[in-house]
Amino acid sequence: MMSGERTWSAIVVAAGRGTRMGTAESKQYLPLLGKPILIHTLQLFERMEDIAETILVTGENDIERCRELVREYGLGKVKAVVPGGAERQHSVYQGLKASGSDWVLVHDAVRPLVSPLAVRRCMAAAVHSGAAVLAVPVKDTIKKVGPGGVIEDTPDRSSLWAIQTPQAFNSARLMECHVRAEADAFVGTDDAMLVERCGQQVTVAEGEYTNIKITTPEDLPWAAFLLEERDRRGGNREGE
Numbered sequence: 168m169m170s171g172e173r174t175w176s177a178i179v180v181a182a183g184r185g186t187r188m189g190t191a192e193s194k195q196y197l198p199l200l201g202k203p204i205l206i207h208t209l210q211l212f213e214r215m216e217d218i219a220e221t222i223l224v225t226g227e228n229d230i231e232r233c234r235e236l237v238r239e240y241g242l243g244k245v246k247a248v249v250p251g252g253a254e255r256q257h258s259v260y261q262g263l264k265a266s267g268s269d270w271v272l273v274h275d276a277v278r279p280l281v282s283p284l285a286v287r288r289c290m291a292a293a294v295h296s297g298a299a300v301l302a303v304p305v306k307d308t309i310k311k312v313g314p315g316g317v318i319e320d321t322p323d324r325s326s327l328w329a330i331q332t333p334q335a336f337n338s339a340r341l342m343e344c345h346v347r348a349e350a351d352a353f354v355g356t357d358d359a360m361l362v363e364r365c366g367q368q369v370t371v372a373e374g375e376y377t378n379i380k381i382t383t384p385e386d387l388p389w390a391a392f393l394l395e396e397r398d399r400r401g402g403n404r405e406g407e
């Protein structure tokens with residue numbers, strides 16, 4: 168356990184359909200170096216001493232197969248497998264209701280490459296500020312593009328960060344912001360947005376460019392390459 172008596176739950180959201188991947192099978196179940204993407208992600212939290220339990224959020228029709236996978240891979244930290252909702256935010260909300268710790272990490276099942284070191288940086292930043300997300304400075308110039316492909320604006324890159332998961336929060340605070348978002352019918356693409364609109368501070372912790380979200384077909388061979396590279400360098404152990 169980290170930092171005194173704090174307890175941490177990891178909520179792994181895996182209830183999406185992966186439409187941009189374009190496969191019949193939802194992308195979180197696609198094989199990556201011999202096991203489903205989702206299993207790589209769950210095994211990361213399984214190895215981290217600081218994480219007391221994992222809540223797996225999945226599609227209603229995938230609950231049984233997930234329980235089967237949890238048994239097959241001996242994932243003892245998975246305390247509950249619960250059905251998600253229509254949007255990612257709704258899935259997180261279901262996971263939050265099932266979690267039993269003071270602090271939570273919300274993580275995309277399809278980001279199997281994050282390192283334990285980066286996860287801990289995010290946890291430490293959240294303990295300091297109440298809420299933190301992993302992020303990396305953007306490398307490209309970003310443009311706002313309007314109708315007809317016409318560029319409307321070029322925001323100053325020095326203040327732009329690409330936001331990743333995990334995102335770490337005090338559980339009660341995150342719950343409050345989810346309840347408020349639901350009451351306002353607000354839907355955001357990450358949890359930090361909900362906390363920001365509650366007027367609370369969210370800080371960034373240094374992420375990794377290799378912590379990709381497997382989204383479209385070209386991400387799969389790239390993820391396999393990155394994992395193999397990490398294994399080759401012996402960097403797949405708990406502390407790295």
Ligand SMILES: Nc1ccn([C@@H]2O[C@H](COP(=O)(O)OP(=O)(O)OP(=O)(O)O)[C@@H](O)[C@H]2O)c(=O)n1
Pocket residue numbers: 180181182183184185186187188195224251252253254255256258259275276277278380381382
């Ligand atoms: N209703 C949803 C939608 C998404 N997710 C999860 O949120 C993570 C990030 O979402 P994304 O990459 O957008 O996944 P999908 O929604 O599955 O992809 P797409 O938008 O291409 O359909 C994924 O692990 C996905 O399973 C979820 O739990 N519940």
Ligand SMILES: C[C@](O)(CO)[C@H](O)COP(=O)(O)O
Pocket residue numbers: 255275329330331332356357358380
């Ligand atoms: C939470 C997230 O992964 C941060 O980059 C992202 O916002 C998820 O967005 P998506 O619309 O579900 O791809």
